[in-house]
Amino acid sequence: MGTGKRRKKEVFVVIAGVILLWATGSLARTYAGPGRMGMCRTTFTEKASGGTLIMWDNLNRNAPYVVIETVAGESAETAIARLANVIEETNPFHWGITPMSARKFKERIVTSSGGELQGLVGSCGSYLFAGTETGLGIPRPPHSLTANYDPKLKKIALKWLNPPGGYDEIRIVFNWSNYDHAGGDGLAGDAESYVIDLDKIPANTGDLDILVFGIRNDIPSNAAAIHINNNIQEELYGFPFSSGLAPNWQRWSLDANEAGIKPQMGIRNELTDVKGRRYNSIETADKKPFYQIIESSVQGGTGGVYRKFIGLTPGHTYRVKARMAALSELKGKKQSVSVHASAGCALSPRQMAGLDALPCGKKGSAACKLKNADSKTITKGKYGEYSDDITLPQDSNSITVWLRYTGKGAGSVGLDWISLEDLSAKTK
Numbered sequence: 001m002g003t004g005k006r007r008k009k010e011v012f013v014v015i016a017g018v019i020l021l022w023a024t025g026s027l028a029r030t031y032a033g034p035g036r037m038g039m040c041r042t043t044f045t046e047k048a049s050g051g052t053l054i055m056w057d058n059l060n061r062n063a064p065y066v067v068i069e070t071v072a073g074e075s076a077e078t079a080i081a082r083l084a085n086v087i088e089e090t091n092p093f094h095w096g097i098t099p100m101s102a103r104k105f106k107e108r109i110v111t112s113s114g115g116e117l118q119g120l121v122g123s124c125g126s127y128l129f130a131g132t133e134t135g136l137g138i139p140r141p142p143h144s145l146t147a148n149y150d151p152k153l154k155k156i157a158l159k160w161l162n163p164p165g166g167y168d169e170i171r172i173v174f175n176w177s178n179y180d181h182a183g184g185d186g187l188a189g190d191a192e193s194y195v196i197d198l199d200k201i202p203a204n205t206g207d208l209d210i211l212v213f214g215i216r217n218d219i220p221s222n223a224a225a226i227h228i229n230n231n232i233q234e235e236l237y238g239f240p241f242s243s244g245l246a247p248n249w250q251r252w253s254l255d256a257n258e259a260g261i262k263p264q265m266g267i268r269n270e271l272t273d274v275k276g277r278r279y280n281s282i283e284t285a286d287k288k289p290f291y292q293i294i295e296s297s298v299q300g301g302t303g304g305v306y307r308k309f310i311g312l313t314p315g316h317t318y319r320v321k322a323r324m325a326a327l328s329e330l331k332g333k334k335q336s337v338s339v340h341a342s343a344g345c346a347l348s349p350r351q352m353a354g355l356d357a358l359p360c361g362k363k364g365s366a367a368c369k370l371k372n373a374d375s376k377t378i379t380k381g382k383y384g385e386y387s388d389d390i391t392l393p394q395d396s397n398s399i400t401v402w403l404r405y406t407g408k409g410a411g412s413v414g415l416d417w418i419s420l421e422d423l424s425a426k427t428k
Contacts, residue, residue, distance in 0.1 A: 040120035040127065042219060044076035044136040051132035054240045055083065057093045058211055058223065059126050061179060062238035062280035062289060064273040066092040070133050076115030079136060084112040084119075094275070095121050125171055125184070128213055130222040130240035139167060139216040142192075143248050144308040145224035147233045149205055151425070156196040156205070159311035160212050160224050166190050167214030167221070174211070176204040178281055189214065193311070205230050209237060224248050233309075234419035238273070238282050238289045241265040245305065246292045246415075252402065253303035254353045260301030261405050264293040266414060285323050285417030286383070292403075292415040293327065296335065300408035302353050304337075308345050309399045309420050314392050316424035320401055321387040322370055323417040328410070335407035339415070341388055342368040345398035352402045359396070383416060389423065 050072030056065035066086055070079045087093075088110045095109075110119040120127055129138045140163040148157045158172070167189035174196065175182045183201050187194060194212075196203065206229055213223040225247045227236040239247055244263040251263055271280055271289040282288055294304050312318065320341040340352070344359035351358055358368055370386040390399055403415050 040122070040124040041116055041118050042120075042124070042127075043114075043116040043217075044080050044138075044219065045115055045217070046076060046135050046137040048072065048074045048076070048079045049133055049135035050074075051134070053079065053083065053129065053133040053136070054131035055087075055127060055129055056240050057122075057126050058128055058173060058239070059122075059179070060273065061175075061209060061236075061282050062271070062273045063240065064093050065130075065240055066090065067131070070135075076136050077112070080112045080115050080117050084108075084110045084117055087120075091275075093121075125173070125220070128220050128222055130242045132243055134243060137217055137219050139163070139165065139214050139219065139221040141222035141242050141247065142170070142212050142214060142224045143250055144310055145210070145212055145226050145248055146309045146311055146420075147210055147226050147228050148311055148313070148422075149228060149231060149233075149425070151205075151230075154198040156198070156203075156208075156210075156228070157311060158194045158196065158210065158212070160192055161308070161310070162190065162192055162214065165216070167216050168218075169215045170212065171215065171220075172210065172212050173223075174201070174203060174208060176208040178207060179209070189216075222247065231422040231425040232419055235417060236282055236285070236288070238271070238280065240290060241292075244293075246290070249292065249305045249307045251303070252306050252349050252352055253301065254349045254355075255301040255303065260297050260299050261303035262295050262297070263305050264295055266291040266293040266416075288416055293412055294337070294403060294405045294415070295412045296405055296407065296410060298408070298410055300335070300406075302404065302406040303349075304352075304403040304405050305415070306347070306352060306400055306402035307418065309401070310345060310397065312392060312397045312399060313422070313424070314394045314397055316422055317389055317391040318399060319387055319389050319421040319423055320370065320399065321385055321417075321419045321421070322401065322415065323383045323385050324403070325381055325383040325414045325416075327381050327412040327414050335405075335409055335411050337403065337405045337413045339370040339386060339401070339403050340368045341370055341390060341399055341401045343390055343392050343396045343399055345400060347400050347402070352404060353406070354404070359393075381414075383414065385417075 048070035056063040142160045142162050145160040169189050170187040173184045208228040211223040211225045214221045222242040322339050342358045350356040370388050
């Protein structure tokens, strides 16, 4: 295609994209934030590890997304060409301009060349990557995002943890009032904290979503995310997982063979964002389209997932709530699953397994337990909400929550929601 025609096409798409975003409020509602408007390009250079590659758009609490399967060792060029084809053919991000532009120019909007994904409409900061694919140069996501709201100072102090390797830069996105308004900022690649000044950003603290993700070589990671309802912070969003782990969570295992206990992403297909069923404000945990599954193989083991809340206030009392369900029958003494919470950040696998004492001095399978499920308490897939109150010692500013699955034999358990409420802030 000639230079003039290419320029004409790109100008048209940029203008149409701006009109589309203005109509949906994505421009009018933005207070600040990084991102380039127009034709986004992302170049992938490394080979694929093999697995599921998910690309999703963070402009909605219930994220639209597209999925392809990669092959171990295949080039970025072939994997990204397949991704571009699926986006072009299915329009998963609901771009209203694609059919019109295709008729006018009789050519594709989304293309690829040498591993470069070209033609994405909108802000480059809105497209993130998830799935079990760990190659292609996609960085691992940050985790343990915690939001501490101080109504007197009118500030929200954010803290999170970055994975090894870090980033070139970090981006923060915040949306409030059911995504009617938005803001954001860009930080240095090693940043692990940020303060939202509510005098400058008039966010609704009763309905605020915050996302943090990293950029390396212009490739974005998946996001850590949290929803704020004043003194309550909770995981209430519809974002795909990375490596089978829900945003903010990490894997732990007591055994050298980690394959015995495996985290996976569960999907409630009737709640996902698809054509004809896009709107889902996800106001309750049972409306979340994705949930955490912990699956045990025949050989089993001891392990699960954990999540840290960091930067908390010493001396404050916090209420931890989590929802758990046994998705399969637990076989007597051979299998059990439990959810625990304890003050302290750097817990070892032996502590989470109940073999070593926790910071509170307690030890054993029942220490710091929110809920335990075994063959006598089968939930038959029905989620129960379990809670405990923890008062932080003066020398502690963190809480770790973990799910422990132990035993031999195939089975699975679900964990689909967690919240942390600052009871001390509520009473002031």
